[in-house]
Amino acid sequence: MDQASSSGIRQQVFLILAIILICFNLRPAMTAPDPLLGELRHDLGLSMDDSGTFALLPVFVLGIAAALAPRVARLLLPWKIILIFPLVAVAGILWRSYGGMIGLYGGMIVMGLGLGIAGAAIPGFIKHTMPDKAPFMMGIYSALVGLGTSVAAATAYPIAANLGGWKEGLAFWAAPILLACAIWGCYFKIYPSHARQQPLETNISRLLTHPRAWQITLFYMSRVAAAYFLFTWFPILLKGRGMNGDDAGYVLSLITLSQIPATLVAHWGEEKLGGHGRLITLALASSVISCWAIMYGPLEWVIPFSIICGLGTGAVFSRGMSLMVERADNETTALELSGMSQGFGFTLGALMALGGSFVLQHGSSILPFCLIYTAFCIMGIVTGRLSARPGYV
Incomplete structure (x- = not known):
């Protein structure tokens, strides 16, 4: 195998790893509160109706975020959307944990918009970078979304218990997003030519x-x-x-x-x-x-x-x-x-x-x-x- 081929394989593996980390983190921060609703109700005085609204809110926010993604793509390069908006979600995660009742809902909205816009941009990015592997990569995307949801559902309660409470437990999910963004940003720092050079002319x-x-x-x-x-x-x-x-x-x-x-x-x-x-x-x-x-x-x-x-x-x-x-x-x-x-x-x-x-x-x-x-x-x-x-x- 020549040096060029070896470099190309390393580049492809690096990109797939970055995509895996980003896709895995699209849902855990959104589903982690579900096992902790009892603690949230107790500490914040949420009624059953409040709890239902809080649980349903991410679904609507994801829909709004997805509809906004094509408009955002007219302003930012796709790879930058997938980098910047998860960082916006991190701010929402921290606000949700430490902002009281307003932060609980406002943080969820900010977090949902960040993750939703990033998630909606990924199919287009995959179409551009790996058109011949798109069906397989979208299967990976779907599997990682499901895996992230399952991991959060299974571990949210013990993580919160070990870290001292639901605030720290929900804030924890900012850490894997930051790791994913660091790997994603490093890839495009090393391989800037792999990215599209101009924003998309979208018109949904x-x-x-x-x-x-x-x-x-x-x-x-x-x-x-x-x-x-x-x-x-x-x-x-x-x-x-x-x-x-x-x-x-x-x-x-x-x-x-x-x-x-x-x-x-x-x-x-x-x-x-x-x-x-x-x-x-x-x-x-x-x-x-x-x-x-x-x-x-x-x-x-x-x-x-x-x-x-x-x-x-x-x-x-x-x-x-x-x-x-x-x-x-x-x-x-x-x-x-x-x-x-x-x-x-x-x-x-x-x-x-x-x-x-x-x-x-x-x-x-x-x-x-x-x-x-x-x-x-x-x-x-x-x-x-x-x-x-x-x-x-």
Whole structure:
């Protein structure tokens, strides 16, 4: 192997490491408060409604941030967006920990905007730097988002306990973001020629009249609605079936962890099945069958069908992210499509899930839950198959 080839491999490995660290840190700081809500309620006097608003806030902020990302890309180079906005998130994390009630909400908004804008810029960056590896890298992106979420959920409470309380425990998540930014900044300090030299000429409004862009957006929206609805009500309904709280939480964790391998192998799975559409159909049909089996079958079925459900939802998440890149013919369109699909997807998807939750609160039972979740998944199958057809936005 000659020196040029060896240098090229080192450069590629360095870049992939930087991307891995950035992607891993897109969610932990946002999900870490969930296991600590009891402590937050006690110390700050949060009501149940306050807690619900606080838990839902990140979803809406991510949607707003994604919609802003294409506009920001007209002012800053993509690699600088991915460097600067996580640092903005660090400021939000610290404000959230030490700013009292105002900081709790204001810090979450600042943090969500920082991580959301950076996350929405990554698909376009991948399209530019690794166009031939884009589907695989978007699978990595999806897996790392899931892994970061799972790690935060599992470790937030013990970290807070060891550091002295929820304030220090939530502030801790600024440290891995700073490490990721340091590695990311070092890469572009060493290899400045690898970056795009001018900001992008983005115009997200042009996608608003494009049918394929709306198909991808509606597919992403259905995914958000189904996932948020599932994770909100699964523990409650499982406890209604006789499970204790710890076991119900374990089932939810199992679904989350099962998503990770599915996001990594979804690209190869669609090749074996003959295309995106078939994989999306199989994945969502598996999720629906699993939902009904968990809710109506013997409790002995819960564990295996939770794994199947996680595999299905993980594959759908991976394909939702990948379509933003694969249906764009250049970096600019990839960023615009990411902003549109995630912007509308997070905000409207969360509202759809809230609408479903409102129905359950006025006659809570398993059947309405299964029917609403099935409806969200059918919407995903239809829009996913339309999105998967060949062609660019």
